[in-house]
Amino acid sequence: MLLAAVVAAATATWYFLRPAAQTSAPSGPPRPMMGWGGPVPVKTVPAERGELDVRLRAIGTVTPLASVTVRSRVDGELIRLAFNEGDRVRKGALLAEIDPAPYRVGLAQAEGQLQQNQAQLKNAETELARYRLLFEQDSIARQQVEAQEALVNQLRGTLKSNQAQVDDARLKLGWTRIEAPIEGRVGLRRVDAGNLISSGDSEGIVSIVQTRPIAVMFTVPERDLATVREEMARGRSLEVEAWDRDDRKPIASGVLRTFDNQIDTATGTVRLKAEFANADDALFPNQFVNVRLAVRSIQDAVTIPADSVQFGSRGSYVYVINGGKANIRPVALGASDGVKVVVEDGLEGGEQVVLEGLDRLREGSNVILADSDGSMEGGIRAPGAPGAGGPAAGTRPSGAPSAGAGAPGTPAASSGAPGGPRPGG
CATH class of the missing domain: 2.40.420.20 (conserved putative lor/sdh protein from methanococcus maripaludis s2 fold)
Structure with a gap:
């Protein structure tokens, strides 16, 4: 029994400590090392x-050339809105109407007072002519003539005041029709018909912005100002492109109009203003865009x-x-x-x-x-390229050990001993 146990222990020791079986290496050309130690x-x-077009890049803000908040000049009831929200309107187009009845009454009163004073003036002028004739005949004193002349002048002054009152009443009556002061696009209404509005309302009735043409405001570093000024002094029209927020697609093309009269000392930049025709309304007020200013071309x-x-x-x-x-x-x-x-x-x-x-x-x-598709010269692909990193999953090179066989230099993982059954004890 003791001898059998010693033989079994020696056999087990030889089996587990023997050198691993050598397997054939995968066939094919050797791959070069790619990393810190290789190419x-x-x-x-x-x-x-x-040729290279030198372009300055900046972030700009779309700004209307004109923006107006439409307010009423007179007080009264808003009886009608004559626009649709978001519409384009021409200068002078009717936007709203205030009840004109009180102002028609005021105009009639002013015209009546004017007519009354015109009659008084006419009578006073007739009396003055008669007094002058009597004075020439030495029938009245000079003092009466002078008094009548003063009355005529007084009535003429009153008549001018009456005419001004008529003009003022007519002007206020005209203000009951609220018209567009500029051409542009109207926004959302801020008051509905039927409300009483006042000339002191800060919100107004609606806003209008001019979008054709439209401006883009942006800044450039002060070091680039000299180049911009030099090119503009030569009479060149500097092209400005507006790109979308991702800086991938151009939106519109315009020209540089002017620059500010001073540099911002806090940022070291100067403001520039470009103008765009914007016929397709691609630029919208207060929109942020990426700006590319073509300054010059190098040949x-x-x-x-x-x-x-x-x-x-x-x-x-x-x-x-x-x-x-x-x-x-x-x-x-x-x-x-x-x-x-x-x-x-x-x-x-x-x-x-x-x-x-x-x-x-x-x-x-x-x-x-690397080639354009990620492969390397000589048929070797870069790491991460399709086909890189060895054979595809599920396949093995010719001559490679099958699953379960030991890799070179490692113990076999199978349960049976190579070449025959495992000795028992």
């Missing part, structure tokens, strides 16, 4: 030579994407690909349109500049260039 996958773009310039530029202690630089290696190239930058930047010195047109994969690059790093 770095990158995407490059060529430095282009051509025969070498340009690269702004995202490819790196900044270090010695200035700006880019990674240039030469012979499968990445090399640092210092560059002198010029104007930019927000997407591309001009390289004034350090690059020539056609050189390949790294755009993606910059975070793992060093001077002299080996690189693998």
